[in-house]
Amino acid sequence: MSQSVEKQSGKTRIQREKREQILQAALEVFAAHGFRGSTLDQIADAAKMSKPNLLYYYSRKEDIHQTLIARLMDTWLAPLKTLNANGEPVEEICAYINRKLEMARDFPRESRLFANEILQGAPHIIEMIEGELKTLVDEKAKVIEGWMDEGQLNSCDPRHLLFAIWATTQHYADFDVQVRAVLGTDKGDESRFEDAKEFLENLFCKGLKVR
Amino acid sequence: MSQSVEKQSGKTRIQREKREQILQAALEVFAAHGFRGSTLDQIADAAKMSKPNLLYYYSRKEDIHQTLIARLMDTWLAPLKTLNANGEPVEEICAYINRKLEMARDFPRESRLFANEILQGAPHIIEMIEGELKTLVDEKAKVIEGWMDEGQLNSCDPRHLLFAIWATTQHYADFDVQVRAVLGTDKGDESRFEDAKEFLENLFCKGLKVR
DNA sequence: CTAATATTTTATCAATTGGTCAAAAACTGG
DNA sequence: CCAGTTTTTGACCAATTGATAAAATATTAG
Numbered sequence: 027m028s029q030s031v032e033k034q035s036g037k038t039r040i041q042r043e044k045r046e047q048i049l050q051a052a053l054e055v056f057a058a059h060g061f062r063g064s065t066l067d068q069i070a071d072a073a074k075m076s077k078p079n080l081l082y083y084y085s086r087k088e089d090i091h092q093t094l095i096a097r098l099m100d101t102w103l104a105p106l107k108t109l110n111a112n113g114e115p116v117e118e119i120c121a122y123i124n125r126k127l128e129m130a131r132d133f134p135r136e137s138r139l140f141a142n143e144i145l146q147g148a149p150h151i152i153e154m155i156e157g158e159l160k161t162l163v164d165e166k167a168k169v170i171e172g173w174m175d176e177g178q179l180n181s182c183d184p185r186h187l188l189f190a191i192w193a194t195t196q197h198y199a200d201f202d203v204q205v206r207a208v209l210g211t212d213k214g215d216e217s218r219f220e221d222a223k224e225f226l227e228n229l230f231c232k233g234l235k236v237r
Numbered sequence: 238m239s240q241s242v243e244k245q246s247g248k249t250r251i252q253r254e255k256r257e258q259i260l261q262a263a264l265e266v267f268a269a270h271g272f273r274g275s276t277l278d279q280i281a282d283a284a285k286m287s288k289p290n291l292l293y294y295y296s297r298k299e300d301i302h303q304t305l306i307a308r309l310m311d312t313w314l315a316p317l318k319t320l321n322a323n324g325e326p327v328e329e330i331c332a333y334i335n336r337k338l339e340m341a342r343d344f345p346r347e348s349r350l351f352a353n354e355i356l357q358g359a360p361h362i363i364e365m366i367e368g369e370l371k372t373l374v375d376e377k378a379k380v381i382e383g384w385m386d387e388g389q390l391n392s393c394d395p396r397h398l399l400f401a402i403w404a405t406t407q408h409y410a411d412f413d414v415q416v417r418a419v420l421g422t423d424k425g426d427e428s429r430f431e432d433a434k435e436f437l438e439n440l441f442c443k444g445l446k447v448r
Numbered sequence: 449c450t451a452a453t454a455t456t457t458t459a460t461c462a463a464t465t466g467g468t469c470a471a472a473a474a475c476t477g478g
Numbered sequence: 479c480c481a482g483t484t485t486t487t488g489a490c491c492a493a494t495t496g497a498t499a500a501a502a503t504a505t506t507a508g
Contacts, residue, residue, distance in 0.1 A: 038484080040475090040484085040485080041484090041485095044485090058356075058357055058358060059271065059273050059274070059357060060270065060271045060273070060274050060353075060356075060357075061274070062270050062271075062273070062274030062275075063270070063271050063272070063273030063274035063357075064273075065464080065465065065466085066466060066467085067464085067465080067466095075486085076486070076487065076488085077466085077467085078467085078468080078469090078486075078487070078488080079485075079486055079487075081466085081467065081468085082484095082485070082486075083485095085467085086466085086467080087466065087467090138356055141352070141356055141411070141412075142271075142356060144411070144412050144414055144415050145271075145349055145352055145353060145356070145411055145412075146269055146270060146271075146274075147269060147414055148414045148415065152414070152418070155414070155415055155418045155419075156418045159415075159418070159419065160418055160419055160421070163419050180443075182436055182439055182440070183432055183435075183436050185419055185420060186432060186433055186436035186437075187436070187440075188419075189405070189408055189409075189412075189416060189419075189433075190405045190408075190436070190440060192408070192412075193404040193405045193407075193408035193412070194400070194401045194404045194405060196404075197400055197401075197403070197404035198400075200355070200356055201352075201355050201356075201400075201403075201404070203355055203358055203359045203363070203366070204355050204359065204366055204370075205400060207363070207366045207367045207370070207371055208366075208370065208371055208374050208396055208399075208400075209396060210371070221394055222397055222400075225393055225394050225397035225398070225401070226397075226401070228393055228444065229393070229398075229440065229441070229444050230440070230444075232391075232443065232444040233439065233440050233441075233443040233444045249454075249505095251454085251455080251505090252454090252455095255455090276494080276495065276496085277495075277496060277497085278494085278495080278496095286456085287456070287457065287458090288496085288497090289456080289457070289458085289497085289498080289499095290455075290456055292496085292497065292498085293454095293455070293456075296497085297496085297497080298496065298497090449508105450507100450508090451506100451507090451508090452505105452506085452507085452508100453504100453505080453506075453507095454503100454504080454505065454506085455502100455503075455504065455505080456501105456502080456503065456504080457500105457501085457502070457503080458499105458500090458501080458502085459498105459499090459500090459501095460497105460498080460499085460500105461496100461497080461498075461499100462495100462496095462497090462498105463494105463495075463496085463497105464493105464494080464495065464496095465492100465493075465495075466491105466492095466493085466494095467490105467491080467492090467493105468490080468491075468492105469488105469489090469491100470487105470488100470489095470490105471486105471487085471488090471489100472485105472486080472487070472488095473484100473485080473486065473487080474484080474485065474486080475483080475484070475485080476481100476482080476483070476484085477480100477481095477482090477483100478479100478480085478481090478482105
């Protein structure tokens, strides 16, 4: 009778471990096939346990997905949140781009999970998109507009600027197969992120910097 | 006994019409849920016919998908193909961006179908990506590099430039839900593509133009 | 109109799906 | 070791899935 915490993720060590095992497996599968395209058998397989055993930890397929999405959204919004209104504008934006690019490199499955969700109309996160995300973007857009009004940045639509940053950075995770194919196998495997970093800094900062 | 053409899409008027009906419905469904996430019932429903009736025209689910993908790839590569080595560099690239943006606006379902396919590892089009697409990109990358060598463009990695163009333009189709949510409902529904056009021309051409 | 053909429907199938249940097995503290 | 609990398993289920067969209907050519 060791029910100290009820709602939280796990009371025993083994529960925490197995739940994490399942989440990792599910992340892989959902990122590759979307929610509807993924099966519990696939996830159970990837998690190296039987389907009923898996369902002992998460009693519904949607619960696993929800857990993953919820966990993702925290880390997803973090980089934009740290954009500092008091910092040097071009530096702040460059740092943001780099952070996003690092996320595409280090968490490609999370990026694809998110992409899948949005592609399919964001059924599970639409309120968060229209709520928390929109609020955050509105706030940061104002910061960027402020910089532009002060003449510290060339002016442009800050929301479309954010779209462009999201699109270009996440592209390296979401369209990974295509990126690899186009770049070919000759180049070192990880050099593409260094090249992308250089290219994107150049693209965004040359256009934004006052000259 | 009117078997003039065997392999081609349809001999009778009604067959051509119904097949087209099915493809349109399937495009909608596949774009929204991916291949594995889509069901024949959904497609049959959207095409307003019974499932067996649908299977009379396309005897397998994969056949429908293959047909859509094949048809898509033609139109998908077309814009890059028309990039003219003898044109004015910045103009050529700007025109390419606009063409891609128009495709995102006018064929969002095709864009999402493609995005879904790549996200899921491009199982059905990997050879074409590694073959035709790579060849085309190699060729055009050389053209762009040529312009840079001649001093007509600021130099940068042409392949990453193409990635950035693809990512930013397709973003407006693939992440439509998010774009709409972030921009809010106040603005006119179609103005976002005009704003995007202005923003992207600015972003890419300011950075590329020699100054 | 009629006969051949093309289309649609009805009924059905086996496989896969998300999910349940109770029993077995493994682990826990005492 | 033992009783109580947690974890795992195997046997199932109803619903959905992609697909088939054959009968019924519509269309078309002569």
